[in-house]
Amino acid sequence: MKKLACLALALLIALSLGTAVNAKSLNLAMDADPVSLDPQVQLSGGMLQYSHMVFDPLVRWTKEMTFEPRLAERWERIDENTVRFYLRKGVTFHSGNPFTAKDIVWTVDRLKRSQDFKGLFEPFVGAAAVDDHTVDLVTKKPYPLLLNMSTYIFAMDSVFYTGTDERGLPKDAIVKTGYSFANVNESGTGKYRVTHREQGVRNVFEAYKNYWDAESPGNVDTIILTPIKKDATRVAALLSGDVDFIMPVPPQDYDRIAATDGVKLATMPGSRVITFQLNQKRREEFTNPKVRQAIVYAVNNEGIAEKIMKGKATAAGQQAPEGYLGYVEELKPRYDLAKARKLMKEAGYPKGFECTMIAPNNRYVNDDKIAEAVVSMLGRINIKVNLKTMPKAQYWDQFDAQTADIQMIGWHPDTEDSANYTEFLLMCPNKETGYGQYNSGNYCNPKVDELILACQSETDRDKRAAMLQEVERILHNDAAFVPLHWQHLSWAGKDALNILPIVNVMNFPYFGDLVID
Amino acid sequence: MVAFIIRRIVQAFLVMFIISSIGFAIKHNVGDPVWQITGISVSKAERERIREQLGLNDPVYIQYINFLKNAAHGDLGQSYFYKKPAADVILDKAPATLELVLVSSMIIVVLSIPLGVYAAIYPKRIFSRVVMGGSIVGVSIPVFLIAIMGVYLFSVHLGWLPSFGRGATVNVGGWRTGFLTVDGWLHLILPSLSLSSIMLPLFIRLIRSEMMEVLESDYIRYAWAKGLKKYRIWFLHAFKNTLLPVITVGGVQLGITIAFTILTETVFQWQGLGFLFMEAVERSDTALLVAYLMFVGMIMVVVNTVVDIIYGVVNPTVRIAGTK
Numbered sequence: 001m002k003k004l005a006c007l008a009l010a011l012l013i014a015l016s017l018g019t020a021v022n023a024k025s026l027n028l029a030m031d032a033d034p035v036s037l038d039p040q041v042q043l044s045g046g047m048l049q050y051s052h053m054v055f056d057p058l059v060r061w062t063k064e065m066t067f068e069p070r071l072a073e074r075w076e077r078i079d080e081n082t083v084r085f086y087l088r089k090g091v092t093f094h095s096g097n098p099f100t101a102k103d104i105v106w107t108v109d110r111l112k113r114s115q116d117f118k119g120l121f122e123p124f125v126g127a128a129a130v131d132d133h134t135v136d137l138v139t140k141k142p143y144p145l146l147l148n149m150s151t152y153i154f155a156m157d158s159v160f161y162t163g164t165d166e167r168g169l170p171k172d173a174i175v176k177t178g179y180s181f182a183n184v185n186e187s188g189t190g191k192y193r194v195t196h197r198e199q200g201v202r203n204v205f206e207a208y209k210n211y212w213d214a215e216s217p218g219n220v221d222t223i224i225l226t227p228i229k230k231d232a233t234r235v236a237a238l239l240s241g242d243v244d245f246i247m248p249v250p251p252q253d254y255d256r257i258a259a260t261d262g263v264k265l266a267t268m269p270g271s272r273v274i275t276f277q278l279n280q281k282r283r284e285e286f287t288n289p290k291v292r293q294a295i296v297y298a299v300n301n302e303g304i305a306e307k308i309m310k311g312k313a314t315a316a317g318q319q320a321p322e323g324y325l326g327y328v329e330e331l332k333p334r335y336d337l338a339k340a341r342k343l344m345k346e347a348g349y350p351k352g353f354e355c356t357m358i359a360p361n362n363r364y365v366n367d368d369k370i371a372e373a374v375v376s377m378l379g380r381i382n383i384k385v386n387l388k389t390m391p392k393a394q395y396w397d398q399f400d401a402q403t404a405d406i407q408m409i410g411w412h413p414d415t416e417d418s419a420n421y422t423e424f425l426l427m428c429p430n431k432e433t434g435y436g437q438y439n440s441g442n443y444c445n446p447k448v449d450e451l452i453l454a455c456q457s458e459t460d461r462d463k464r465a466a467m468l469q470e471v472e473r474i475l476h477n478d479a480a481f482v483p484l485h486w487q488h489l490s491w492a493g494k495d496a497l498n499i500l501p502i503v504n505v506m507n508f509p510y511f512g513d514l515v516i517d
Numbered sequence: 518m519v520a521f522i523i524r525r526i527v528q529a530f531l532v533m534f535i536i537s538s539i540g541f542a543i544k545h546n547v548g549d550p551v552w553q554i555t556g557i558s559v560s561k562a563e564r565e566r567i568r569e570q571l572g573l574n575d576p577v578y579i580q581y582i583n584f585l586k587n588a589a590h591g592d593l594g595q596s597y598f599y600k601k602p603a604a605d606v607i608l609d610k611a612p613a614t615l616e617l618v619l620v621s622s623m624i625i626v627v628l629s630i631p632l633g634v635y636a637a638i639y640p641k642r643i644f645s646r647v648v649m650g651g652s653i654v655g656v657s658i659p660v661f662l663i664a665i666m667g668v669y670l671f672s673v674h675l676g677w678l679p680s681f682g683r684g685a686t687v688n689v690g691g692w693r694t695g696f697l698t699v700d701g702w703l704h705l706i707l708p709s710l711s712l713s714s715i716m717l718p719l720f721i722r723l724i725r726s727e728m729m730e731v732l733e734s735d736y737i738r739y740a741w742a743k744g745l746k747k748y749r750i751w752f753l754h755a756f757k758n759t760l761l762p763v764i765t766v767g768g769v770q771l772g773i774t775i776a777f778t779i780l781t782e783t784v785f786q787w788q789g790l791g792f793l794f795m796e797a798v799e800r801s802d803t804a805l806l807v808a809y810l811m812f813v814g815m816i817m818v819v820v821n822t823v824v825d826i827i828y829g830v831v832n833p834t835v836r837i838a839g840t841k
Binding site: 042044115116118119120178179183201226228232236237240391394431438 | 788
């Protein structure tokens with residue numbers, strides 16, 4: 001008992017000391033914590049947020065969607081299939097190993113083996129080291145998105161991850177569901193090292209003292225990341241001062257946080273578009289473009305953005321948001337009930353028809369409420385919709401099996417490029433190539449396919465933009481899908497945190513650059 | 518006694534077997550785990566390969582036989598999310614839940630017995646009426662709401678208590694305890710109060726009505742007639758018989774309390790079994806799901822066995838079957 005008392009006392013002292021030292025530390029609450037320490041094990045927002053803390057990419061996105069040098073100081077295109085990167089010198093990994101071109105070659109090789117990343121790196125032949133600090137990225141064909149993909153090349157320490165661990169297993173193995181060396185050990189070049197990890201409970205990141213980026217204004221030495229799953233609890237934790245920063249912020253609490261002293265809300269438009277797909281294989285009616293147009297005209301998506309999303313969404317008339325190459329200024333939301341009714345009459349369905357709809361209820365912000373609103377809006381043009389909502393754990397199976405006539409899907413392009421939306425959501429479904437993987441509407445327009453395939457190897461930015469914009473126009477006129485809105489991103493934190501400079505449309509806050517006053 | 522315990526162990530295995538088959542039957546309805554462990558842009562072919570690797574394409578009965586074989590060796594399968602054996606994850610999280618349940622059981626015992634006894638002895642006093650009225654209110658407010666209100670009042674508004682988590686814990690031989698730090702105790706207050714809020718009113722009412730009934734019985738009248746001291750009558754003779762049904766109900770309720778931790782733990786981000794179960798359902802972490810159900814099933818069997826033994830001790834007229 002005496003021993004225990006001593007222990008408790010020691011802990012108390014340690015805790016009080018921790019707060020006495022004047023190092024800036026950040027208590028961060030997200031809805032989930034990283035599923036692994038291996039940046040290549042799963043492609044998800046959470047893992048990329050983690051990767052930006054512990055690793056560094058060759059280049060990264062700025063807030064304005066341009067590229068910012070990180071491990072690559074500069075780059076140049078040396079022929080149509082190759083871009084040469086000149087790497088930063090004097091960078092070391094957390095293990096102390098120096099960072100060289102070999103690590104990039106190794107990282108790209110591993111990305112091409114990773115189950116989640118191999119698809120994105122399919123256009124690449126690989127990386128080739130020219131000398132210790134120069135590396136060439138080679139693609140199979142001219143590839144306009146080479147730099148976009150370089151934001152995913154987070155250098156891993158090839159020496160650290162080579163060989164076998166104490167269990168005799170290869171250290172470079174990528175294991176999704178069990179133990180692997182890389183799942184529980186890290187050596188990146190990033191600002192933070194993982195010093196404590198209790199999965200799902202508490203993760204502690206400490207600044208790496210030999211970090212190369214001395215110019216960053218960031219002054220946070222310790223980040224304690226706690227996952228808080230429940231929205232209300234996460235908000236309460238911020239309001240009570242138990243944590244300094246939360247993401248995401250539930251829309252129903254926007255006003256509350258904005259009105260509370262000492263904390264503030266930061267939001268910005270995002271690029272995840274929420275849509276409905278109208279299945280032309282299941283419903284004859286949906287093969288008629290007039291019916292599809294009538295549905296688009298009947299859906300008051302501005303009303304949804306205003307009322308259900310509390311203004312924290314931008315109503316959409318197309319897939320790509322402003323700032324993307326394919327964005328077309330004049331394609332606006334088109335709510336017009338009279339026109340919708342007229343179109344239904346012209347199509348020969350003045351009395352409407354009955355159909356089914358499915359939507360998730362915990363995947364997108366307010367997804368089930370949005371679906372309910374759309375159901376009642378379609379009721380006004382006499383389309384009676386039977387809606388079923390379900391948790392995301394069950395949803396994707398159903399979506400994939402196309403069990404309903406109208407299905408909801410939201411999409412954020414991994415490439416941050418317009419073509420990605422169409423490749424997954426609206427190209428003719430093709431099992432061999434994998435295009436149209438999430439096209440549950442079975443919309444198929446050869447012209448769209450042709451344009452998207454052509455722009456995949458078009459490196460001239462203007463020509464490419466023209467093609468992508470034409471695609472958006474065709475999709476708009478065909479009413480290929482029902483656009484709802486682009487979700488806004490939201491963060492909230494104490495007033496002392498300068499949140500806006502570190503956040504971006506990808507939702508990877510660059511915590512290394514965070515300044516706390 | 519030995520025969521009784523052996524019989525209970527056999528029963529426990531039977532219960533676990535049934536629970537595991539039910540768990541297995543429902544696990545195919547909670548969703549496809551492969552969707553949860555891959556990014557959305559992963560190709561169908563790649564996803565199919567992963568499914569094959571995990572053995573999810575085998576017929577259900579083969580999966581179940583494989584599961585039973587492994588379970589016989591103490592291996593309940595791999596948690597996809599934690600990337601560790603499911604049994605390890607459960608054992609890792611069990612202390613959090615057990616400590617929470619222990620503290621709220623203590624609260625229930627410490628409060629319900631005196632309050633219930635008082636209300637039975639002096640049913641007409643104002644304090645008794647207040648207690649009974651309060652218990653009606655308490656039993657009708659959902660635990661979820663009490664938890665949320667508690668957080669908003671004591672954490673957000675007054676700032677007295679932490680709003681989530683277990684706080685600082687100390688690892689004592691693999692058991693991560695929050696009992697040894699002030700911070701740990703502070704974090705325990707709100708969750709354990711909200712968890713006990715559901716059972717406390719019930720026990721107060723139960724003890725009161727049982728006690729009132731016992732106080733009317735003949736042997737108590739004799740005791741009065743014999744001129745025994747009132748405290749001896751109340752707290753020795755009457756109270757002992759009051760306890761019998763309370764123990765039975767308490768045993769069952771202890772199991773239910775463990776189930777109620779799902780709500781409490783979710784609200785407070787309390788990293789215990791209930792929270793784990795919620796997450797496992799959402800993530801289709803099926804191995805973990807089955808392991809949780811089996812673990813809770815085992816606890817239920819153990820608790821009921823202990824209750825039966827205690828029952829025999831408190832009331833010698835009830836003999837445990839199998840003992841001489």
